[in-house]
Amino acid sequence: MDCDNVGKKIADYLDGLLPPEEESLVRAHIASCKGCAEAYSDLEKTVRHIKDLDEVEPPAWLTRKVMTRVKEEASKQGIWKRFFYPLHIKLPLEALVTVLVAVSALYIFKATEHDTKVAQFRPDRIEEQRSPAEDTIRQKGPETVETTKRSAAGKTEYERVPGQAVPPAELKGEIAQKPGQDNLSPVIDQKKAAEKNIPQPPPAPALQMGKKDAPADVMERSAESRSADKQKAAGSMKYAAPPDKEELAQRPAPAAPAAGIGKAASLEGRISREAVTLKLYASDIDQANDEIRKQIAKLGGRITGVETVRGKTVLTGEIDSKNFKDFFERLRTIGELREKDPPQGITEGTMKVKIEIAKKPDR
């Protein structure tokens, strides 16, 4: 083995990493070669110097300091773990909570939906809970009391809803209206209306006139408009004239499951009957319009609304029912009235009229 080879292996020789045979060859060379011996000696002394370095001792506080920081870290990790780590627990838990929330929401919705329906048809239920004021009204008109009872008997399914608070005065009007439907005491009701300064309802025959159109109209109305209509109904329908017996019979028989829609429809039906609808064919719609306005003004009435629908002008207005007959006659002079005779029945108070002016068909 030459000096170059020994030089390459000298570090391994020093570290005792050479295989025994190589080790003995290197040892033999070093023993015989002064230069290699010196190199080995230098290296060996250097390493000895390095290994002789004294070790330092850790300060007593080192472990404590380290552990303080480690424990802080552990608590931090603990918080994170609690929030994010146990997903396998959290996910089903969150799912369960979501389902619970959904179920409760559905339950609450169902529960309040029922209340909403009940509230909508409150007017039909007042027979159950009469206020003292109602009783007074009934005492004034014995016939009214009687008919109300009949009406109540006929509507048992709807009306037996417990816990309904009976409100406002407007409901009393409803009570009064029911007897009217039986065509027994319209006059009494109207008198009461007059005492209270409430607008005069239309006469009974007008209802028959509007009857054909009204039910379809009503069914088409959106649910949103119902509550508004209902208020209107409560205010002005109280004195609506009674429909004829046939119509009463045609009315959907109240059945509990269909209560919502059926009752809404019947309610709406009554609303539509409040105004007298007259259809007038005129050669000149605008001229007829002006003329009607003049005539109604002369008779102490007024026009409350105008709308134009598909070539027809629809005027709505109010007129004292005493003057209605005159008004009807004057309309005949303006154009061709579809109705032959003026509606009968109501002789007091203000009544609403609706006049549809259409172009006279060419013949």
Added chain:
Amino acid sequence: MKEDKDVGADEDLRYVSLCKKGDTDAFEYLVNKHQKKMLNIAYRMVGNYEEACEVVQDAFVSAYKNIKDFEGRSVFSTWLCSIVINLSKNRLKQIRSGLLHERFSIDDPVATESGFVRIEPASDAPSVFQQIEKKEIQEKVRGCIGSLDDDFRAVIVMRDIQGFSYDEISDALGINSGTVKSRLFRAREAVRDCLKKVLGRL
């Protein structure tokens, strides 16, 4: 000796698995067991006792944070050592860039870490004299090691001071054992030359 090391490593693994379950007491055991070795490595790497203490604290905290990444393929102490070496290198970079500490030069007078050695009045007793001489030599050796590049110093610290095997060094530093060998060889030569210069002899 080799067997003792294996037993120690197995024991470490047991404590490591406890640490992974959040047992801080188990980690305390590992801190107590390894802190001296790690402190000495850090001390030889950064050359300053206080800095070394800081490095060791950071290293243990970092080890705890990352203990889940320790899969037991290497020995725990080797893994820990790699953290200490890396943090020591980072600390040295900070110190150097901070310009607060001048880099050690072999031409500079060797700073003593505990100044009393020089201040202490000379004694006639030979043992004291020898002691002083030994301290002086150690300071120079330390200075020479400190003058090495960080990568070379890391190898010499692990091998000649701490006695890690080539494989362990290779593992800890992420270099192959051939590179470990050549770096070790060059590092020793550099220290040898340095010592010859500062001591005048070996």
